[in-house]
Amino acid sequence: MAAPAFGVHSETGTLREVIVCRPGLAHRRLTPFNCRDLLFDDVFWVKQAQRDHDAFAAMMRERGVAVLELHDLLAETLEIPAGRAWLLERRLSWQSVGVGLVAELRAWMETLPSRALADWLVGGVRAGELPFDAGSLFGSHLGASGFVLPPLPNLLFTRDSSAWLPDGVILNPMRWAARQPETLLMTAIYRFHPHFAGRARVLWDAPAGAAGAASLEGGDLMVLGKGTLLAGMGERSSPQAIGRLAQALFEDGTLERVIACRLPATRSAMHLDTVFTLCGGNVATAFREVADGVVCHDLRPGENGRTPSCRPERRHFFDVVAEALGYPRLEVVPTGGDTPEERAREQWNDGNNLLALSPGVVVAYDRNDDTNAALAAAGIEVLAIPGGELGRGRGGSRCMSCPTRRDPT
Ligand SMILES: NC(=O)NCCC[C@H](N)C(=O)O
Numbered sequence: 001m002a003a004p005a006f007g008v009h010s011e012t013g014t015l016r017e018v019i020v021c022r023p024g025l026a027h028r029r030l031t032p033f034n035c036r037d038l039l040f041d042d043v044f045w046v047k048q049a050q051r052d053h054d055a056f057a058a059m060m061r062e063r064g065v066a067v068l069e070l071h072d073l074l075a076e077t078l079e080i081p082a083g084r085a086w087l088l089e090r091r092l093s094w095q096s097v098g099v100g101l102v103a104e105l106r107a108w109m110e111t112l113p114s115r116a117l118a119d120w121l122v123g124g125v126r127a128g129e130l131p132f133d134a135g136s137l138f139g140s141h142l143g144a145s146g147f148v149l150p151p152l153p154n155l156l157f158t159r160d161s162s163a164w165l166p167d168g169v170i171l172n173p174m175r176w177a178a179r180q181p182e183t184l185l186m187t188a189i190y191r192f193h194p195h196f197a198g199r200a201r202v203l204w205d206a207p208a209g210a211a212g213a214a215s216l217e218g219g220d221l222m223v224l225g226k227g228t229l230l231a232g233m234g235e236r237s238s239p240q241a242i243g244r245l246a247q248a249l250f251e252d253g254t255l256e257r258v259i260a261c262r263l264p265a266t267r268s269a270m271h272l273d274t275v276f277t278l279c280g281g282n283v284a285t286a287f288r289e290v291a292d293g294v295v296c297h298d299l300r301p302g303e304n305g306r307t308p309s310c311r312p313e314r315r316h317f318f319d320v321v322a323e324a325l326g327y328p329r330l331e332v333v334p335t336g337g338d339t340p341e342e343r344a345r346e347q348w349n350d351g352n353n354l355l356a357l358s359p360g361v362v363v364a365y366d367r368n369d370d371t372n373a374a375l376a377a378a379g380i381e382v383l384a385i386p387g388g389e390l391g392r393g394r395g396g397s398r399c400m401s402c403p404t405r406r407d408p409t
Contacts, residue, residue: 008164011278012356013407019158021070023049025123026151042392049389056385073189078114083192100136124151157395158402162186163218167254168201175215175236214241219271224324227256232272234263246308250301258299273398279380280359282327287335287347296320333378336370346371350396363397
């Protein structure tokens with residue numbers, strides 16, 4: 001039997017396969033002094049975060065979702081000589097590790113078993129952990145505790161560095177330096193891992209760090225079906241990237257419409273999915289304090305061939321999304337809480353960031369009592385996972401998942 005094709009055809013149709021990333025060495029690297037530079041708001045109790053993440057993965061498996069783990073995928077990719085060479089060539093560039101370390105670091109990494117190498121590439125390498133003296137200019141500058149390769153703890157949020165559309169995957173140029181190397185690791189997996197190689201059609205590949213102001217992250221993208229993509233533009237994804245993505249995907253016929261929506265450029269609303277997610281049918285959850293102010297633009301293939309047409313939308317964001325989904329209106333479950341402060345706390349703790357496993361069945365953090373109760377009252381089945389540790393990275397179940405196969409609704 002032919003392997004099922006990859007592709008995400010909706011936001012809430014039955015989820016078939018997903019990539020997640022279990023917390024590990026990268027999270028043991030977090031300290032009170034470096035966590036903010038690494039885009040975490042606090043340090044992790046790593047063992048508990050692992051247990052909580054395992055509960056998330058088990059919950060999906062119990063419901064028939066194939067759950068792929070990123071360290072496993074990366075280790076299997078590194079088993080393939082061409083995959084190992086491709087990735088090391090690019091990850092150990094002089095721009096990253098300095099000319100004086102490229103050769104020795106590469107020679108050492110070439111000798112490592114694939115699993116250990118995957119753990120170092122995700123978890124980072126301190127100068128003092130090298131089996132040779134890192135006496136290069138960069139190594140001396142760092143000192144023993146400095147990172148020759150920085151850890152990538154935000155790979156936990158597999159949603160952002162690559163994103164699947166109905167016809168293939170896009171490889172995202174990440175906004176902040178702390179996340180830019182993530183895309184390279186995902187690219188290697190899609191290119192060389194036997195599960196994906198030759199079957200993952202790359203629709204758009206904008207290499208991290210080479211894209212200027214054109215940054216794009218998957219937490220801002222939602223597949224609405226019928227050729228329509230919803231794209232948030234706030235702290236992370238820029239109009240330059242979304243315009244270019246629309247142009248490229250209109251040209252190759254994989255999209256017909258992009259609804260670009262402007263968000264405030266704040267950390268609490270860093271991606272569209274931190275303030276708004278779809279739950280199934282016409283039900284959505286939103287942090288209305290932000291969502292009510294979202295302004296949309298409608299991008300369509302341009303008459304002149306190349307430049308997409310861009311029309312400002314006068315309608316409320318919810319009405320634009322409802323129409324695109326084919327409903328007269330959205331039923332919006334607002335963030336729970338009786339006061340603005342309570343609502344702000346639940347939104348901050350990812351109360352509105354939900355992963356739908358099928359229409360009307362979502363995974364949520366247990367701590368958001370009021371939002372979860374309101375969702376249940378609206379007929380949504382809420383599957384709760386512990387969010388006390390995982391939430392410290394400012395991402396919920398949608399952020400911690402990269403669907404590779406999802407049905408239409
Ligand atoms: N889609 C998402 O909202 N992802 C959450 C990313 C959190 C991560 N610590 C970051 O700041 O990028």
